[in-house]
Structures are given as C-alpha cells and as structure tokens.
C-alpha cells in the first residue's frame with residue numbers, strides 16, 4: 001500500500017472517529033463497540049412505525065442502542081417519557097444511549113412526530 005493511500009485512509013478514519021460536527025458526512029459514523037444499531041431509514045419523515053428499523057426491538061439491560069441516520073435530512077430520537085432526547089442527528093451521524101433500567105420505551109422524532117418506535121429493555 002502506498003503512502004498516499006495510507007494518508008487518505010487515515011484522513012477518512014479521523015473524520016469518522018474524531019468528528020463532533022453535526023454537518024452531514026459522506027460516510028456513516030461507526031457504531032460503538034457492542035452496541036445495537038437502529039437505522040433511521042431513507043424517507044423516514046413520511047413514515048410512522050417503519051421510520052426506525054428494526055422496530056420494535058428488545059435489548060438487554062446495559063445495552064447501548066445506536067441510532068444511525070441513513071436519511072438525507074436531520075432527525076432525532078426522543079423517549080416519550082423523557083428518558084433520552086437526542087440532539088439533531090445529521091445524515092450519516094449517530095445518537096447513542098445506554099439503557100440501564102428495564103422497561104418499555106416508546107420514542108419518536110421531535111422534528112417529525114409521526115416517526116415512532118418502541119424499545120423494550122429486559
């Protein structure tokens with residue numbers, strides 16, 4: 001592998017690992033180790049129970065759920081009971097939340113409240 005390719009690869013890795021900007025990235029942000037991913041699908045703003053995939057989902061206590069915005073516009077993930085509220089999540093960015101208590105947690109997108117999902121933690 002040439003130095004030039006190495007330098008390019010390093011730049012890409014740094015953008016995904018070091019980036020804290022909310023501006024859209026051309027590559028999906030990496031999921032945290034051991035997390036369970038939920039994808040915000042393309043065209044999610046016009047969807048209801050299929051905006052988040054998979055949905056519903058069941059995870060174990062202690063699991064980090066990582067929402068990846070695979071759509072072309074900004075979304076959020078917010079628990080109906082206020083347990084978690086993401087900031088605005090730009091395309092290709094993630095919001096991560098670790099569930100430490102069991103329960104059933106309906107959530108939605110604060111920008112498009114028609115987008116709904118449910119996470120059961122057991």
Ligand SMILES: [Cu+2]
Pocket residue numbers: 044045074075076109110111112115
């Ligand atoms: Cu949305």
